[in-house]
Amino acid sequence: MQSTPVTTTLKFPEKPITVIVPFSVGGGLDLTARSLEKLAPKYLGQPLIVVNKPGGAGAIGWGELAGANPDGYTIGITGIDMLLLPLYGSAKYDYPIALAPIAQVAASPMVLAVQANKPWQTLDDLIKYAKKNPGELKFGHGGVGSFPHLLGEMFGQSANITIEQVPFAGASEATAALLGGHVQLSFVNPMVIKEHVKNGTIRILAVTGEQRISDPVLAQVPTFKEQGLDVILTNWYGIAVPKEMPVKVKNKLAEGFKALIADPEFTKNMSNIGLPVQYLGPQETQDKWLADSQKLITTLKDTGVLEKIKAQRK
Structure with missing residues (x-):
């Protein structure tokens, strides 16, 4: 009988996890991160440390997330702007490709x-x-x-x-x-x-x-x-990680956050700040990114915004 190698036991997370919010304090992405932070120790076994990195309409924070060590200790909050920036050529990364979704947490109209x-x-x-x-x-x-x-x-x-x-x-x-x-x-x-x-x-x-x-x-x-x-069009709030993250670590995060988002206390906290919880798993979130990207591309072309932004950035 073969003995199970010790390496298969995933000791993750063993320290606090940093959450990058690419906008300033008080917005939807920030409030989502802080609601997750409250219940994280219970479901992830470690606290979340929220770090605001505003600038470049989100490009600074999401760029840092995409380039972070994919060890599971740096995650980020996503919003619909993440799909827009690469279309303008103003992002170092194509976020929907450079990042992997863990969950959609909530969705809200403007x-x-x-x-x-x-x-x-x-x-x-x-x-x-x-x-x-x-x-x-x-x-x-x-x-x-x-x-x-x-x-x-x-x-x-x-x-x-x-x-x-x-x-x-x-x-x-x-x-x-x-x-x-x-x-x-x-x-x-x-x-x-x-x-x-x-x-x-x-x-x-x-x-x-x-x-x-x-x-x-x-x-x-x-x-x-x-x-x-x-x-x-509605805005949504989710959690994403660097693309190269090992599957086991990604799955552990996905399971932990799925349970956290389902907690009635979390739903109540989100409801209190006016953000209806609309959970989607990793694959469903990926599909949503794709569908919304298509809609945004069409809108950008039809309104002439794309040409306007590209001309402004030259």
């Missing part, structure tokens, strides 16, 4: 937000105003080529209006600019803006999802689709 003291009660009011005052409306977003930027371009094209694009260093800066009245509109994550909606400083005019948001604070807001505009 919302079109304006200051509540502005006269626009509906999306139609805003569009009419934009047509009467072309170029007067400023649209804030977290960087050229970011997902919110793309949504702004899609909205402008779909509504046939001209909006001036104002890039900021990240989503929280763009939201601050909206609250301060430096820009008139912004596509933001509903959870980032929910408290401002509650206290009456921000009004939401439309939702980018197929359905309305179930949260009672935002449930009355119609989708773009309902209002006759083709602005339908």
Whole structure:
């Protein structure tokens, strides 16, 4: 009878795991990482250390993740922007190829937000105003080529209006600019803006999802689709690792996170920050990356954003 070699026992993880968040504190990716961090010791046997690496619309953090040692001790939080950057030629890596998905954690639509003291009660009011005052409306977003930027371009094209694009260093800066009245509109994550909606400083005019948001604070807001505009894309939050990671380590992480994401406490924490948990396993997540990439490529070409971004970067 053969004895089992000791090497088959996977002693992983034996130390804390670093989680790279490629955006600043307070955004959707950051809040997802911090919700995972709370329950990680229970399911992974080690704590997670969240490290924010903002810059380059996510390119700095995801670049670091793609180039990290694939030993399982560096993982990262993913979002839809990850599919966009390689299309612009602004990334050192083609992330969907350089990274391997561990899980999709959650998915959320974006919302079109304006200051509540502005006269626009509906999306139609805003569009009419934009047509009467072309170029007067400023649209804030977290960087050229970011997902919110793309949504702004899609909205402008779909509504046939001209909006001036104002890039900021990240989503929280763009939201601050909206609250301060430096820009008139912004596509933001509903959870980032929910408290401002509650206290009456921000009004939401439309939702980018197929359905309305179930949260009672935002449930009355119609989708773009309902209002006759083709602005339908949701952001998602997931976990990915460097591609070359050994299968056993990858599987261990995938199993641990699957159990963590299924924990009712985690679901409740995510729900509290307005991020509905929508778990997908590694293969399903890979398929989603592919399908969304195709949709984004089509959108980029149809809106002329791709040429615009490439011209800007030259």
